[in-house]
Amino acid sequence: xxxxxxxxxxxxxxxxxxxxICPSExxxxxxxxxxxxxxxxxxxxxxxxxxxxxxxxxDANYGQCVMIASxxxxxxxxxxxxxxxxxxxxxxxxxxxxxxxxxxxxxxAYEQICPDGTYFNPILRVCDLQENVDCPH
Numbered sequence: 001x002x003x004x005x006x007x008x009x010x011x012x013x014x015x016x017x018x019x020x021i022c023p024s025e026x027x028x029x030x031x032x033x034x035x036x037x038x039x040x041x042x043x044x045x046x047x048x049x050x051x052x053x054x055x056x057x058x059d060a061n062y063g064q065c066v067m068i069a070s071x072x073x074x075x076x077x078x079x080x081x082x083x084x085x086x087x088x089x090x091x092x093x094x095x096x097x098x099x100x101x102x103x104x105x106x107x108x109a110y111e112q113i114c115p116d117g118t119y120f121n122p123i124l125r126v127c128d129l130q131e132n133v134d135c136p137h
Contacts, residue, residue, distance in 0.1 A: 022047050031060040061105045080104035091125040098135035
């Protein structure tokens with residue numbers, strides 16, 4: 001209970017707004033305004049402050065932390081459709097680098113970079129071992 005009130009005090013959230021963003025049952029991640037790396041995790045109506053790992057930021061469309069593009073203008077190379085279905089994100093491989101791909105959300109391309117030793121697998125829509133991916137580059 002102390003954690004609940006501390007959270008309210010630290011972020012100036014009114015009790016009504018917290019109860020309205022935290023459902024009484026289930027789990028939900030909720031973004032905090034003005035914070036790109038912090039969010040509230042709601043578990044059965046109880047809010048807990050959460051923080052993204054270094055190199056990631058909270059994406060409200062996914063309800064989780066995602067990689068921050070290492071080169072901000074890379075997504076300019078790829079244009080997403082203006083409309084898409086957020087429940088079915090579009091994953092698109094980079095045209096010249098097999099370890100890079102884009103996730104399209106609301107018409108915006110978010111560059112993602114696979115960990116070392118992996119390439120983006122467009123069939124599985126995940127980073128995969130290099131030997132499992134047909135990379136022409």
